[in-house]
Amino acid sequence: MPDALLLLALLLLPFAGSVVAAALPRHAGGAAAAVAGAVAIGALALVWVAYPAVSAGTVLRAEFAWMPSLGLNLVLRLDGFAWLFAGLVTGIGALVVLYARYYMDPGDPVPRFFAFLLAFMGAMLGVVTAGNLIQLAFFWELTSLFSFLLVGYWHHTQAARDGARMALTITAAGGLALFAGVLVLGHIVGSYDLDALLAAGDAVREHALYAPALVLLLLGALTKSAQFPFHVWLPQAMAAPTPVSAYLHSATLVKLGVFLLVRVWPVMGGTDAWVWTVGLAGLVTMLVGAYIAIFQDDLKGLLAYSTISHLGLIVLLLGLKSELALVAAIFHVVNHAAFKCSLFMAAGIIDHETGTRDIRRLSGLNRLMPFTGRLALVAAAAMAGVPLLNGFISKEMFFAEALSAEVPVHPLLNVLPLAAMTASAFSVAYSLRFIHGTFFGPDPQGLPRTPHEPPTWMRFPVEILVLTCIMVGMLPAATVGPYLDVAARAVLGPATPAYSLAVWHGINLPLVMSIIALAAGAAIYAALHRRLREGMDGPPLIRRLDARRIFEQAMVAISWRLARRLERILGTQRLQPQVRLLFGAAIAAGFAAALLRGVGPGNLAPAPVDPVLALLWVVGAGCALGAAWRAKFHRLAAVMLSGGAGLVVVVTFVWFSAPDLAITQLTVEIVTTVLLLLGLRWLPKRVEVPGERGPEVLTRTRRLRDLLIAVAAGGGMAMLAWLVMTRTPADLLARHFLARAYTEGGGTNVVNVILVDFRGFDTLGEIFVVAAVALATFALLRRFRPAPDSLELPEQQRDADGAAGPQTGWMVVPFLLARLVFPLIVIVAAFLLLRGHDQPGGGFAAGMVVAIGVLLLYIIGGADWTEDRLRFLRPVAWIGTGLLLATGTGLAALFFGRPFLTTYFAYAELPLIGKVPTASALIFDIGVFALVVGATLLMLVALAHQSVRAHRRRTEEG
């Protein structure tokens, strides 16, 4: 099978299985388990298929282009070490699926469980097969996410929710740190490729950024592998269903940190900083975890702390400057997975059968479930490091390393051998407690359920794992030897040291240490076991250091108290200070840029001032200032003045060669004015009382400040505009547009060609925005409730004498004129639309003109009359047609094998009229036109109808 296919199948199979399992109905637990089992076994088979190549030293590699412009590729990579982990993930995964099939209660949504489990398996495989650091960080976070979902599977219980949240907070935060570390590493190496990193060891170790990269990476690894002081989350995660604990918290997820440390060991390891941080973290974790484990009353809690301790041991091994220690660490990863997974499963069986996991309530189960008892006994013995079991061999290697390691401290201060022995003794003590407390002693009293042996197939995974413990323990070189060799060689390459996997190395110091540890552990348990049975309420000496409480308090402090305080200091619910701050910041930024960078002279000579335009702008500036001055008490005047300023802008557009802008601005000006006039009616009356005493001092200072801001903003804008206008860059995008507008776009009006052709996608986006805004206004107005003081008929209407319909009275003449003019307006619009591609005009302007025509009828004829006559007036249909036409024109290009929105144009020979340019852009422009008509009318008509509605409401009430 080609490498690429194999690796891709290995990665995608679990995710595909997850989707299938998620699609199964809630009660199809058995089917989901079958899917999960098939996927796990299939993935295991794929891993096995890869073995011949991997064992020959080949690195399977597959690359897929992702962002080639940034030099980023998706790389799948499987070397010996990754192969070992992939084997663990899929092999133990298969066993856990089988176990979970019998463990899970059919009342729960079991398919969801298997879907999460498979997705987690996929994420794990993603991490171990990642050949790109960013990819690794991504799948790393994915494992945190699915671990969150799995731990919180029984989300109806508080403990599961808290545990899941804590696990996610700590491991995902670590994952972010890892991501940052990966970015730093990528910066150092110049590539995110794992092979490039592995080849750049010296460069990385000597780089100035080595320390930050190391710290960030370690934050990721140590949080994931539950190292002190981040170990808090693992005991809380025991609220997960036991298969999850057996899978995630013994064999896979928590080993990811170790995986990462081994991966970067050849590159980053061996420095003093590495030895101190990694070694110390491992040492402290190993001792603290083992110590606390003795005093746990919950079976799973005991196993969790034991896991923490064993992970500490592995991390400590990796912190030593020794290749042999690395081999021992990899070996212990496998051994620990085998015995801890089986112990978790045994704990699950006990919980399942008796209804409790409290060691103080359990005893004498050996008589009721002898077979399970024996399996657990062997697994616990392996955990304690009893000879002839796998735990013993890796422990011996650990002792040998602890004795011979070079540590950067004085030999007399070297506590390593002593610490190793102490931790080992603790480990014996808690293993004894697990077995003796549960399976021996008098018959159990008052258990929630009467225990008996579990179903055969539920015990089967435990049997396999325990058998592995025994086989590896007795014949290590023949069983695990080759695989361990493949993994170690993949990491160390030619530097792999000679080592011997054997049960008996003769009587030497490590063996003596083992014997002492076994005896000491038994003595500790013998001394404590009565008091433990009665309940000791947590470990002595550090009882008051409740890590969970510290974590909770920290979370409350950060997410609640700190947030509240910051909000009180920095936040405001008032708009004006925020707006002021915004303008202040913008002005400061603008002036700061000018001051810091300096302003050079422009490269254009200013044109002489034309008095006509100058006079025009005197009027325009007066209008703007007047609008600003009158907007509070004289709204109608302000609307008119603002319109005046708009007209000056229109003339400026005409003056400086922008006819399209002028047409559009003019039509928009008209519609905006009508819109504002329609809105005025619903605003409260605000009358300036002459002779009223002036504003207070506070208000006056506030106004002065605002005036200063406004003057600064206006002055800044004027300066900026002046500076921009007096210089022009050497190369302009416009060259390209001007040169190709006709030859490739088929239109002489370059602005229009840019809109509907070159930048058609922008225009498409824009008309969607306009449509969304129109629908939003419509929706808001549907629920519009005017304020009570606006409900009355306005005085202008009240005082009008006999405000009759349009057909009679003083509106007759304008009404007649409006009806006569309307067809003309439509013709003008059609003219503007059709010639848009070649002459000023286009869809926007034409749409506005039609809208103005209809508005005129509304204003003069009234809403009822107009809607009776103009049946085609369904704004929403216009909007829909417009969007469909524009998008459809764009999509049509796809049928001809061109990119989205490619324009086609040709000259059609029409009888009588002659040669007519027909570009598909015209259809696009018709879409724009329809949309503008629809959107404008929808907004204006919805607003205008409010008056009619209010009037009806009044008449109904009155």
Place this chain on the structure above:
Amino acid sequence: MELVVSLGIGVLAGSGVWLLMRPRTFQVIIGLSLLGYAVNLFIFSTGVLRSGAAAILSPGEVGSIDRYADPLPQALVLTAIVIGFATTALMLVVLLAARGLTRSDHVDGREPER
């Protein structure tokens, strides 16, 4: 000529900014409208101001920047005008709805405490 237009932009922007900081919603709408003019003119002015050089080619011509005004800022401003109209409409309706709900036309939805 450039001076006239840039001063005009300055006055429009200053009036707009002043109104945006006022307490009544209607003032804010007029302010947005004035600031919109200023910004549109500013963007327009980034393609140099030229008279009698509208970017209308003759058929078959390969246009050049020496003969015609820069059409790109014009195209940008054209869409900006339409979007500006749409947002003004949306603002107005939000204003009216807020006034109906809160019984106040203050930008904070309640009369300031004195």
